[in-house]
Amino acid sequence: MTDISLPIVRMRPNKSPQRVRFGFPWIYNDELVLDRRAKNIPAGELVLVQDNDRRPVAICAFNANSKITARVLALGDTLTLDQDWFAQKMRYAAAYRDRMFDKPFYRLFHAESDGMPGVIIDRFGDAFVVQPNAAWADMRMDMIAAALRDVFDAAVIVKNATGRARGLEGLNEDSALLHGAIDAPIPTPMNNATYMADLLGGQKTGLFYDQRPNHAFAANLAKDCDVLDVFSHVGGFSLAALAAGAKSALAVDASTPALELATAGANASGHGDRFSTERGDAFDVMDGLAKDGRQFDVVVCDPPAFAPAKPALDKGLRAYERVARMGAALVKPGGFLVLCSCSHAADLAKFRTASLRGMGKSGRSGQIIHTGGAGADHPVHPHLAESSYLKSLFLRLN
Structure with missing residues (x-):
C-alpha cells in the first residue's frame, strides 16, 4: 500500500526506471523532475519516486542539493523507517x-x-x-x-x-x-598484531579494516625481511609483517599522532625493538632513502586517495606513477613491491597501468604475483562499481 504521506517525485519522461528496479541504488538529479516543489523538500526526507506513468519505483532518501538526489531504501511503495x-x-x-x-x-x-x-x-x-x-x-x-x-x-x-x-x-x-566514555585508543587485534585505533582523533573511523587481507599477504612475504611501510598510518603493513617474523620495519608517515599509535601498537604486539618510524613527506623520505643507497626486501606504498573523483583522475594517476617509480628504486633485487590505491575514480586497469609505467621508469622489471582488494567485511554492491574501490598490486622485482 502506498504511503500517501510521502512527497512524490517523478522521473523524467526520457529516463527509464529499469536499472533502479533491477537493483541500482541511486537516482541522479538529471533523472528526476526537480521543480520548485521538489526542490523545497528538506534534505534527508523520504520520498516516493514514481515513473512517468505514476507507477511506484522506490522509496528513497532525498536531497535536492546532491548529485545523488535519491538513494533507494526500498523498492516499491512500502517502508517503515524506524x-x-x-x-x-x-x-x-x-x-x-x-x-x-x-x-x-x-x-x-x-x-x-x-x-x-x-x-x-x-x-x-x-x-x-x-x-x-x-x-x-x-x-x-x-x-x-x-x-x-x-x-x-x-x-x-x-x-x-x-x-x-x-x-x-x-x-x-x-x-x-x-x-559512553572513551579516553584512550582501543587495542584492535588483526593478523596476529595489536593495532591502536583512535576513535575520536584518528583518520576516518580510526583504523582501516579494508586492508586486512593485503596486510596478511604482505606479511607472508616479509619473514626474515627488512620492510619499508610508506604512508603507514598506524602501521597497518608494518605490524602484520613484524608479527609474521620480519627482521625490521620502518614506518613513514606525515602524521606524528599516527606514528605514535603505530609505535604503541608495535610495543603492544611485542615487536617494538624491531620497529622504527620516520615522520615526513613520503616523497621526500623516499628520495632521501634512495640518495642514501637504502634498499629493503619489501616496500609497501599505501597512499591516500590521489584520485577521489573523476576531475582528479589524470593528476592522481601521475602521482601513482611517481609512487611506483620511487618505491621500486628502494626494492632489493628479488624483493617485493606492494602498491595500493583507494581512489574511486582510478579503476584497477588504470591504476595498474600507471604503476607499471612507474616501475619501468625506475629501470626495474618483475612479475605481478597477486592482486588484492578489500576484506570480506567490505562487500561489493553488484551494481555499484564505486563500492569496489581498493586495489593492491604485489610485484616481485628483478
Missing part, C-alpha cells in the same frame, strides 16, 4: 561478519553494499564509529545509536563527521561522542 528497521539491518550485517571473523572487530556497514546508503559503521568490540555520509542518516543518528545499543549493547558510540562525502551532501563536520 529503530526496528535499523536493528534488523544490523543483525543481518553482523550475522555475516561473525561468520567471517572470530572477534568483533570489523566494518559492520559498508554503505550501499549493506543496504544502508551512505552509512559506514566500524565496530571495535563494544565500541562503534558511525559515519553518516548522507543527509537521511545524519538526521536519524539518534535512531541509529539507539539501535546499536539495543542490538549490541554498545558501550561507546562515536559520530565521525569528517570526509569529502559529507561535504557533497551539504553536511557539517561536527563529530561527537554520542554514548
Whole structure:
C-alpha cells in the first residue's frame, strides 16, 4: 500500500526506471523532475519516486542539493523507517561478519553494499564509529545509536563527521561522542598484531579494516625481511609483517599522532625493538632513502586517495606513477613491491597501468604475483562499481 504521506517525485519522461528496479541504488538529479516543489523538500526526507506513468519505483532518501538526489531504501511503495528497521539491518550485517571473523572487530556497514546508503559503521568490540555520509542518516543518528545499543549493547558510540562525502551532501563536520566514555585508543587485534585505533582523533573511523587481507599477504612475504611501510598510518603493513617474523620495519608517515599509535601498537604486539618510524613527506623520505643507497626486501606504498573523483583522475594517476617509480628504486633485487590505491575514480586497469609505467621508469622489471582488494567485511554492491574501490598490486622485482 502506498504511503500517501510521502512527497512524490517523478522521473523524467526520457529516463527509464529499469536499472533502479533491477537493483541500482541511486537516482541522479538529471533523472528526476526537480521543480520548485521538489526542490523545497528538506534534505534527508523520504520520498516516493514514481515513473512517468505514476507507477511506484522506490522509496528513497532525498536531497535536492546532491548529485545523488535519491538513494533507494526500498523498492516499491512500502517502508517503515524506524529503530526496528535499523536493528534488523544490523543483525543481518553482523550475522555475516561473525561468520567471517572470530572477534568483533570489523566494518559492520559498508554503505550501499549493506543496504544502508551512505552509512559506514566500524565496530571495535563494544565500541562503534558511525559515519553518516548522507543527509537521511545524519538526521536519524539518534535512531541509529539507539539501535546499536539495543542490538549490541554498545558501550561507546562515536559520530565521525569528517570526509569529502559529507561535504557533497551539504553536511557539517561536527563529530561527537554520542554514548559512553572513551579516553584512550582501543587495542584492535588483526593478523596476529595489536593495532591502536583512535576513535575520536584518528583518520576516518580510526583504523582501516579494508586492508586486512593485503596486510596478511604482505606479511607472508616479509619473514626474515627488512620492510619499508610508506604512508603507514598506524602501521597497518608494518605490524602484520613484524608479527609474521620480519627482521625490521620502518614506518613513514606525515602524521606524528599516527606514528605514535603505530609505535604503541608495535610495543603492544611485542615487536617494538624491531620497529622504527620516520615522520615526513613520503616523497621526500623516499628520495632521501634512495640518495642514501637504502634498499629493503619489501616496500609497501599505501597512499591516500590521489584520485577521489573523476576531475582528479589524470593528476592522481601521475602521482601513482611517481609512487611506483620511487618505491621500486628502494626494492632489493628479488624483493617485493606492494602498491595500493583507494581512489574511486582510478579503476584497477588504470591504476595498474600507471604503476607499471612507474616501475619501468625506475629501470626495474618483475612479475605481478597477486592482486588484492578489500576484506570480506567490505562487500561489493553488484551494481555499484564505486563500492569496489581498493586495489593492491604485489610485484616481485628483478
